[in-house]
Amino acid sequence: MFTLIGNIVRCLFRKPVTRLYPVEVKPAVAGCRGQLHIRIEECIFCGACQRRCPANAITVGKQPKSWTLDPYRCIVCGYCVEVCPKKCLVMRPEHFKP
Amino acid sequence: MQTTATSAFPTRNTVIPFGPQHPVLPEPLQLRLVLEDERVVEALPAIGYCHRGLEKIAEKKDFIQNVYLVERICGICSFMHSLTYCQGIEELMKVDVPSRAKHLRVVWAELHRMHSHLLFLGLVSDAFGFENLFMQLWRVREHILEIMEKTAGARIMLSVCSIGGVRRDLDDGQMAEVLRVLDRVEHELEEILPTLMNDYSVRQRLCGVGLLSPDKAHDLGAVGPTARASGIPMDHRQTGYAAYGDLGGVTPVTETAGDCYARIMIRVRELHQSAEFVRKAIQKIPAGPIAVPVKGNPDGEVLVRMEQPRGELIFYIKGNGTRNLERFRARTPTFANLPALLHMLPGCQLADVPVIILSIDPCISCTER
Numbered sequence: 001m002f003t004l005i006g007n008i009v010r011c012l013f014r015k016p017v018t019r020l021y022p023v024e025v026k027p028a029v030a031g032c033r034g035q036l037h038i039r040i041e042e043c044i045f046c047g048a049c050q051r052r053c054p055a056n057a058i059t060v061g062k063q064p065k066s067w068t069l070d071p072y073r074c075i076v077c078g079y080c081v082e083v084c085p086k087k088c089l090v091m092r093p094e095h096f097k098p
Numbered sequence: 099m100q101t102t103a104t105s106a107f108p109t110r111n112t113v114i115p116f117g118p119q120h121p122v123l124p125e126p127l128q129l130r131l132v133l134e135d136e137r138v139v140e141a142l143p144a145i146g147y148c149h150r151g152l153e154k155i156a157e158k159k160d161f162i163q164n165v166y167l168v169e170r171i172c173g174i175c176s177f178m179h180s181l182t183y184c185q186g187i188e189e190l191m192k193v194d195v196p197s198r199a200k201h202l203r204v205v206w207a208e209l210h211r212m213h214s215h216l217l218f219l220g221l222v223s224d225a226f227g228f229e230n231l232f233m234q235l236w237r238v239r240e241h242i243l244e245i246m247e248k249t250a251g252a253r254i255m256l257s258v259c260s261i262g263g264v265r266r267d268l269d270d271g272q273m274a275e276v277l278r279v280l281d282r283v284e285h286e287l288e289e290i291l292p293t294l295m296n297d298y299s300v301r302q303r304l305c306g307v308g309l310l311s312p313d314k315a316h317d318l319g320a321v322g323p324t325a326r327a328s329g330i331p332m333d334h335r336q337t338g339y340a341a342y343g344d345l346g347g348v349t350p351v352t353e354t355a356g357d358c359y360a361r362i363m364i365r366v367r368e369l370h371q372s373a374e375f376v377r378k379a380i381q382k383i384p385a386g387p388i389a390v391p392v393k394g395n396p397d398g399e400v401l402v403r404m405e406q407p408r409g410e411l412i413f414y415i416k417g418n419g420t421r422n423l424e425r426f427r428a429r430t431p432t433f434a435n436l437p438a439l440l441h442m443l444p445g446c447q448l449a450d451v452p453v454i455i456l457s458i459d460p461c462i463s464c465t466e467r
């Protein structure tokens with residue numbers, strides 16, 4: 001009947017498991033897919049990322065040259081990063097801040 | 099609430115619309131409960147509150163994009179959906195997946211099963227009013243989510259399964275960390291689970307509630323833990339897909355009572371079984387590539403079945419030699435368990451309804467896709 005007593009006592013003296021978000025933000029985990037970033041100077045505007053993106057989040061313009069990402073559509077799957085021929089797309093571990 | 103005296107219900111019955119928004123329901127399902135005093139005499143389901151037309155979208159996207167789409171059928175067993183889909187396409191295209199990828203798939207699939215079962219145990223504890231257990235179990239679940247974030251790059255939507263293999267490899271350090279986390283999870287559960295299993299008040303709420311006999315479970319087509327709790331030894335991992343065959347096969351965890359307590363015990367015991375599978379998969383993982391390149395488009399049709407945390411998942415995939423699929427169809431375990439749920443409810447008390455509904459671990463977003 002009192003199997004949780006030890007746990008309760010320990011919890012009394014321990015600091016909370018939860019964080020006071022947004023005051024305290026969880027540090028980004030290395031390798032995590034947080035948000036998509038482009039090194040635009042290397043991009044050749046080939047449009048491969050736009051064609052492959054499952055969420056239609058990327059729009060690439062040829063004339064004038066433009067590359068835009070709708071961060072609210074992006075599902076951070078990382079498929080575009082894999083298909084980019086110039087490897088100019090990178091996934092950063094920090095999450096997108098609204 | 100409405101009171102009826104129709105010919106279908108000759109006595110004065112009360113009809114309570116249970117859901118779609120209800121504190122215990124994690125997702126929108128409506129059950130119209132016909133009550134005689136506090137006793138349920140009939141339960142009428144109404145689904146369709148979160149239909150997203152995913153099967154239709156799957157015909158519009160190309161078959162590789164669909165991996166990320168089907169993953170979003172369900173948030174809790176996302177990896178299982180992508181795994182099933184990839185296995186289906188691989189079967190159609192006759193792709194031979196490297197053994198290392200198969201082992202990594204088992205690691206992530208079983209971690210997913212563990213987090214799903216911990217989520218379920220937490221929710222069901224909350225449903226019978228044991229909020230402390232709910233918080234403890236979800237705290238433990240957090241360790242698994244964190245290790246998935248470190249290994250796969252996301253907490254829930256792993257997106258690591260791809261057609262032909264997996265997208266990420268685990269190095270020795272990461273594997274050691276997975277094992278450390280498993281030990282820690284099991285150590286913490288050792289303290290919490292006895293309360294769930296043996297506490298007097300918990301047993302009072304669960305034992306003998308929502309009975310499902312083995313015959314009924316079979317006739318109504320129950321799947322997964324709901325069927326296993328009624329003594330039906332049915333687990334699709336027995337077919338040895340991914341690396342389960344190489345890991346010594348699967349013996350289904352079964353209980354015989356068929357009540358809510360048995361259904362919860364199945365999950366408790368499967369937590370340890372899953373941890374064991376992750377350990378075995380990491381122990382036996384061979385070196386080698388993690389994916390093979392896939393050329394061409396899928397042609398023909400295939401039916402794939404897999405064991406999800408909630409039961410058997412079936413995907414029907416029909417390709418026509420182009421990049422788009424001709425038809426994609428999903429039959430999810432909750433859909434198969436709903437008839438069993440409707441059979442369990444009549445005769446129970448209104449206060450037991452939340453626990454009975456949660457005991458099948460309903461996932462409505464998969465059911466409606």
Ligand code: SF4
Pocket residue numbers: 038042043044045046047048049050060067083084085086087088089
């Ligand atoms: S695939 Fe790469 S190079 Fe091509 S448009 Fe996209 S970001 Fe630019």
Ligand code: SF4
Pocket residue numbers: 036052053054055056057058069073074075076077078079080081
């Ligand atoms: S990460 Fe995925 S969803 Fe986001 S832009 Fe790239 S392909 Fe599209």
